[in-house]
Amino acid sequence: MSGWLSPDSATPPKMSAFSRYLPILDWGRRYDRQMLTSDLVAAAIVTIMLIPQSLAYAMLAGLPPEIGLYASILPIIAYAILGTSRTLAVGPVAVVSLMTLAAAGSVAAPGSAEFIAAALILALLSGLILVVMGVLRLGFLGNLLSHPVVSGFITASGIIIATSQLKSILGIAASGEALPELITTLVSNLGDINLPTLVIGVTSAAFLFWVRKGLKPLLMSLGLAARPADLIAKAGPIAAVAASTIAVIVFDLEAKGVKVVGSIPQSLPPFTVPLIDLALWQQLAVPALLIAVIGFVESVSVAQTLAAKRRQRINPDQELIGLGAANVAAAFSGGYPVTGGFARSVVNFDAGAETPAAGAFTAVGILIAALLLTPLLYALPIATLAATIIVAVLSLVDFKTPLAVWRFSKSDFAALITTIAVTLLAGVEPGVVSGVVLSLALYLWRASRPHAAIVGRVPDTQHFRNVRRHSVITNPHVLTIRIDESLTYLNARWLEEFVLEQVAEHPDLQHLVLMCSAVNGIDASALESLEAINHRMVDAGVQLHLSEVKGPVMDALQRSHLLEALGGRVFLSQHQAFDELTAKVNRGDQPPLPVPPPSH
Structure with a gap:
């Protein structure tokens, strides 16, 4: 209801x-006071976490820090209205920020007015793409990116992001979108390290790593309950921001070469209209599509995981609309592309968020920060924000999945490693494209080589199993091939060749049964292959039979001429087919010999 x-x-x-x-x-x-209390508490925690993250991710994207705050206000409200996840926290994220930098950086210099205009266009285009996909109910397209490919891309992106932030930790210059260029420029500028910046960056990173792993156990050992201890630990970045900012002010470290955030405008998000430039839109269309797809896949994965923990569900098609609206809102409020963030969403979930209203309250908190607190951030060291990014993205780097995938599937492992290698060596966009191409290629390759098995009856049962895996009863004159996929143009030729190969290996064969219990559909190309198989069997003196054909497949076959030309029968069950055909060959009943073609 x-x-x-x-x-x-x-x-x-x-x-x-x-x-x-x-x-x-x-x-x-159904909103009530208890939900309101839970949402307000969660919003307070997420707001504290999101302020430094928003500043850091905007700078990662090559944008002024305030744009990160703007991207965390109206987009969150738009998603709260239209999204289906109760706990997903939408806003700037590391991977999308890196993709924005790569895409907008291809048309303008980072930080320039043209670069900011390109970021707004990316937000609008990706938002419109997501909305259109949602209206057309294309949420299933997110499945085209396999999990190993997505895992490989995120791992490689995390490595690139962490490496790119080392320049801010060291206080030196570096550039590049791919790992080799980043490392080369970092090494070449090591002689310019700024010692105060290095101390701030390393200290902040070490503190944040310790907070992530060690603060909660310490607080619990002091008698604090688990949940409050966890929430305090999640607010660790605020302590790093405060301590490093105070250090810059007290010791006048800006004069010693420590780069700081500087002046941040105290203002509401501006009303912005993306630049109408068709040539620029065309240039950014493909990157916007990639940002939309990657953002959706990352977001919906997080949303589904958290929803399952509370026995809730999300609607992927509506998620497309919610995320699309969030990005459109970002385009018209001075932001840049956003999506659901893993770390923030988990914090939102753990903090007890009950509904998307927690996101709206978070937006109000960010708005207050943008209006009142930005002067306090003037002396915030860039090195601290870099440390925040490094600690956040290294949690995305996963070296366990490749080992697990290697044990499970060599082809998936090849796709994962290829995605990692292309992303690291060539950059984010080539990495995304290679991941999409590999996902589709793997799907097509698997679909073109369906599993099929020769089966026999398990003794004293009516079950039929693979002869290579079980001890089963077979008959040299009756061959049963179980087809374990729907039949389409992708695998029709393969099936034809497989069947003819098996028939050639059984010289005493009189009856061939295609067991279709796993065939859920059949297209015109597969029908043509079945007709070709039937003609070949007639020519060879073998009767072709079908068994366990599902209703929709039978409906399709009845609209064709196959059943009229079929040399054998269609059996309701494989047990019936095996019993009747075995009895037939035992009686010595032979299938009719093929009629020779008329001589001229």
């Missing part, structure tokens, strides 16, 4: 359709 009506009321069809696109109408009508 959705909308404002009571459970006993009949929901008008228009309200059901309307509330599908406005999930707030579903959870909003």
